[in-house]
Amino acid sequence: xxxxxxxxxxxxxxxxxxxxxxxxxxxxxxxxxxxxxxxxxxxxxxxxxxxxxxxxxxxxxxxxxxxxxxxxxxxxxxxxxxxxxxxxxxxxxxxxxxxxxxxxxxxxxxxxxxxxxxxxxxxxxxxxxxxxxxxxxxxxxxxxxxxxxxxxxxxxxxxxxxxxxxxxxxxxxxxxxxxxxxxxxxxxxxxxxxxxxxxxxxxxxxxxxxxxxxxxxxxxxxxxxxxxxxxxxxxxxxxxxxxxxxxxxxxxxxxxxxxxxxxxxxxxxxx
Amino acid sequence: xxxxxxxxxxxxxxxxxxxxxxxxxxxxxxxxxxxxxxxxxxxxxxxxxxxxxxxxxxxxxxxxxxxxxxxxxxxxxxxxxxxxxxxxxxxxxxxxxxxxxxxxxxxxxxxxxxxxxxxxxxxxxxxxxxxxxxxxxxxxxxxxxxxxxxxxxxxxxxxxxxxxxxxxxxxxxxxxxxxxxxxxxxxxxxxxxxxxxxxxxxxxxxxxxxxxxxxxxxxxxxxxxxxxxxxxxxxxxxxxxxxxxxxxxxxxxxxxxxxxxxxxxxxxxxxxxxxxxxxxxxxxxxxxxxx
Amino acid sequence: xxxxxxxxxxxxxxxxxxxxxxxxxxxxxxxxxxxxxxxxxxxxxxxxxxxxxxxxxxxxxxxxxxxxxxxxxxxxxxxxxxxxxxxxxxxxxxxxxxxxxxxxxxxxxxxxxxxxxxxxxxxxxxxxxxxxxxxxxxxxxxxxxxxxxxxxxxxxxxxxxxxxxxxxxxxxxxxxxxxxxxxxxxxxxxxxxxxxxxxxxxxxxxxxxxxxxxxxxxxxxxxxxxxxxxxxxxxxxxxxxxxxxxxxxxxxxxxxxxxxxxxxxxxx
Numbered sequence: 001x002x003x004x005x006x007x008x009x010x011x012x013x014x015x016x017x018x019x020x021x022x023x024x025x026x027x028x029x030x031x032x033x034x035x036x037x038x039x040x041x042x043x044x045x046x047x048x049x050x051x052x053x054x055x056x057x058x059x060x061x062x063x064x065x066x067x068x069x070x071x072x073x074x075x076x077x078x079x080x081x082x083x084x085x086x087x088x089x090x091x092x093x094x095x096x097x098x099x100x101x102x103x104x105x106x107x108x109x110x111x112x113x114x115x116x117x118x119x120x121x122x123x124x125x126x127x128x129x130x131x132x133x134x135x136x137x138x139x140x141x142x143x144x145x146x147x148x149x150x151x152x153x154x155x156x157x158x159x160x161x162x163x164x165x166x167x168x169x170x171x172x173x174x175x176x177x178x179x180x181x182x183x184x185x186x187x188x189x190x191x192x193x194x195x196x197x198x199x200x201x202x203x204x205x206x207x208x209x210x211x212x213x214x215x216x217x218x219x220x221x222x223x224x225x226x227x228x229x230x231x232x233x234x235x236x237x238x239x240x241x242x243x244x245x246x247x248x249x250x251x252x253x254x255x256x257x258x259x260x261x262x263x264x265x266x267x268x269x270x271x
Numbered sequence: 272x273x274x275x276x277x278x279x280x281x282x283x284x285x286x287x288x289x290x291x292x293x294x295x296x297x298x299x300x301x302x303x304x305x306x307x308x309x310x311x312x313x314x315x316x317x318x319x320x321x322x323x324x325x326x327x328x329x330x331x332x333x334x335x336x337x338x339x340x341x342x343x344x345x346x347x348x349x350x351x352x353x354x355x356x357x358x359x360x361x362x363x364x365x366x367x368x369x370x371x372x373x374x375x376x377x378x379x380x381x382x383x384x385x386x387x388x389x390x391x392x393x394x395x396x397x398x399x400x401x402x403x404x405x406x407x408x409x410x411x412x413x414x415x416x417x418x419x420x421x422x423x424x425x426x427x428x429x430x431x432x433x434x435x436x437x438x439x440x441x442x443x444x445x446x447x448x449x450x451x452x453x454x455x456x457x458x459x460x461x462x463x464x465x466x467x468x469x470x471x472x473x474x475x476x477x478x479x480x481x482x483x484x485x486x487x488x489x490x491x492x493x494x495x496x497x498x499x500x501x502x503x504x505x506x507x508x509x510x511x512x513x514x515x516x517x518x519x520x521x522x523x524x525x526x527x528x529x530x531x532x533x534x535x536x537x538x539x540x541x542x543x544x545x546x547x548x549x550x551x552x553x554x555x556x557x558x559x560x561x562x
Numbered sequence: 563x564x565x566x567x568x569x570x571x572x573x574x575x576x577x578x579x580x581x582x583x584x585x586x587x588x589x590x591x592x593x594x595x596x597x598x599x600x601x602x603x604x605x606x607x608x609x610x611x612x613x614x615x616x617x618x619x620x621x622x623x624x625x626x627x628x629x630x631x632x633x634x635x636x637x638x639x640x641x642x643x644x645x646x647x648x649x650x651x652x653x654x655x656x657x658x659x660x661x662x663x664x665x666x667x668x669x670x671x672x673x674x675x676x677x678x679x680x681x682x683x684x685x686x687x688x689x690x691x692x693x694x695x696x697x698x699x700x701x702x703x704x705x706x707x708x709x710x711x712x713x714x715x716x717x718x719x720x721x722x723x724x725x726x727x728x729x730x731x732x733x734x735x736x737x738x739x740x741x742x743x744x745x746x747x748x749x750x751x752x753x754x755x756x757x758x759x760x761x762x763x764x765x766x767x768x769x770x771x772x773x774x775x776x777x778x779x780x781x782x783x784x785x786x787x788x789x790x791x792x793x794x795x796x797x798x799x800x801x802x803x804x805x806x807x808x809x810x811x812x813x814x815x816x817x818x819x820x821x822x823x824x825x826x827x828x829x830x
Contacts, residue, residue: 038460039462082785099723105797110786244464260560363751377738379771
């Protein structure tokens with residue numbers, strides 16, 4: 001039971017260069033895998049490939065195999081992909097359908113598309129709203145939400161389909177620190193409650209430090225670093241790869257580089 | 272925290288201010304949107320030539336409204352905006368654009384040209400720059416943001432980070448004495464952020480006034496000499512980073528859902544005084560080790 | 563006692579299933595459409611004044627009962643320039659009219675022109691009032707849900723719903739674009755020719771922005787199983803009572819009858 005990328009390469013239709021080269025990775029339910037890397041290193045494409053939406057919806061050419069729970073994504077129909085893997089992007093405004101009057105109906109959009117009976121739709125909506133912690137937003141107009149709230153509603157909407165995996169492409173990039181914390185906590189809570197496997201692309205390595213179990217770093221379409229979050233985020237090569245280390249680690253490095261002896265007091269102070 | 276303290280703190284930086292840079296001042300400015308929301312409430316503050324000011328606050332605190340008053344896109348419902356001591360009300364936005372350049376948060380709201388160079392040339396051309404001078408400005412601006420080789424590219428072929436740098440370049444090319452940046456580091460990767468910092472530093476060296484809205488507290492603490500905190504349309508804190516991120520100010524900061532940078536938190540826990548940046552923290556630790 | 567549907571976690575909330583108040587407003591949207599169609603046909607196909615006046619009376623009475631007279635007045639005002647010019651055209655230029663009211667040089671308003679003009683104007687007002695009445699008393703969501711229940715495909719429903727929502731969003735986006743370009747010196751307050759140069763920098767970002775959003779929106783829709791086969795579940799469906807159905811069929815029959823009689827020349 002996992003999402004597996006086996007020697008996956010990907011080239012967009014009409015592109016001269018491959019965006020992804022020979023990627024291997026494995027995402028298991030209940031685990032959070034963080035993906036970092038400079039912009040244009042292939043992170044978004046990785047999200048699309050891992051969720052099966054590339055080549056399924058966006059076309060293009062895929063080398064290697066992407067398996068979701070041992071099913072090749074090329075063999076899964078588009079709407080069924082959504083049931084295996086929820087996909088979320090950074091711009092909350094485009095995630096919402098803009099055709100519903102209340103958040104409740106917005107979150108129900110997915111289950112309604114599947115034609116589930118009304119009782120089941122209602123149950124799933126309340127469950128998803130609760131899993132993300134936004135039940136009080138249910139009567140609100142989806143177009144009038146703040147950025148952070150919009151992302152939370154989009155997350156709930158995707159969870160309502162009960163996918164086993166969630167793929168998120170920079171969900172907090174347009175959010176302020178308060179919104180970022182909201183979304184990070186909601187993700188952690190959702191993972192715990194639903195047991196979903198989460199793949200999250202993030203520049204904000206502090207978020208990854210907080211919620212990720214493993215982290216990979218992409219550079220020019222290939223995996224440059226992979227390992228546990230603690231290992232990768234404290235790797236000295238991060239900066240060269242265009243990734244800002246988490247604040248704690250950066251601070252510790254600067255203090256040490258100034259020749260100041262490190263101690264547990266200092267470590268506690270920056271925890 | 273008064274605005275005089277802020278002005279005094281950066282008086283040193285004003286020493287090398289370009290003689291053409293005017294001061295910009297809000298005098299009792301209030302702004303109410305047509306739907307009744309009061310976005311600015313009797314804000315009075317003065318920014319002297321060459322100051323580096325960061326404006327912070329949570330969403331809805333009035334930051335964007337404030338920025339739009341600086342170049343005349345919004346006019347106060349009461350109070351005045353003064354540029355070099357003169358009221359900006361009679362001036363068209365097109366006129367003010369030559370003095371106050373505003374770089375927007377979303378680069379895609381302005382891209383219209385088929386090529387990067389054409390896009391960057393739009394601003395200075397509107398200001399009447401032509402020919403060789405125009406080409407030079409475009410080139411210099413593109414190099415400053417690291418897009419030197421992309422003059423002929425289509426803006427939409429660049430990724431989001433670089434499009435954002437492009438929109439910054441298109442404002443830089445206008446060579447305005449006052450530069451206002453709306454969330455320049457949001458959505459940027461590490462390299463993009465480093466570019467933005469370099470641009471801010473270069474503008475400061477040229478004596479330009481740089482005002483930036485940001486919620487990246489580290490960027491604010493490290494690149495700016497004065498921090499203005501807005502809440503519900505009012506200025507609640509105004510001073511250098513040492514003061515605004517110092518322990519006494521934390522309750523006020525937290526009331527507006529902002530956190531001081533980690534260096535400041537660490538410094539306070541270690542009783543080292545106010546250390547808003549890692550450099551300050553390191554220096555304080557070194558002093559303690561010696562003393 | 564709190565109703566079970568209002569406590570979070572319990573059933574379909576009230577704000578999703580709420581029915582608008584009032585007799586006409588709570589009528590099924592398709593029935594309202596059928597009645598409006600009947601009114602429009604009656605206003606145009608029944609010769610002379612009886613048809614028009616009957617429609618007017620019906621529409622105004624219903625509007626008064628549904629409390630949207632003010633809305634109707636606003637829409638009426640908005641159409642008055644067109645309507646006024648039609649009246650003037652008929653007044654002065656009705657072909658074959660030979661009974662002038664007065665002469666002002668070459669201009670000669672005629673009585674038949676006036677009469678015919680007033681009739682045409684009345685028909686147009688009746689037509690727009692009938693439609694406006696439906697528009698003012700029906701939420702687009704309810705209308706779409708009712709049509710979806712009757713078999714309208716999910717794509718069509720989405721397109722209409724999204725198009726309606728898109729207008730305010732495009733306006734917002736357009737105003738941001740105007741701000742961004744003005745901040746770069748685009749002159750929108752000065753002389754006309756300078757402003758005319760601003761069309762491309764203002765229009766292009768709207769188009770590009772909309773186009774680049776399309777892919778992300780498509781992905782977002784697919785990620786919510788939009789292309790699943792079968793019928794969508796509808797959470798918010800307006801009821802369709804016996805009265806609604808009877809009224810609807812009566813309206814359709816009446817409409818067909820009027821058209822038929824008119825075609826057969828029986829209406830004179």
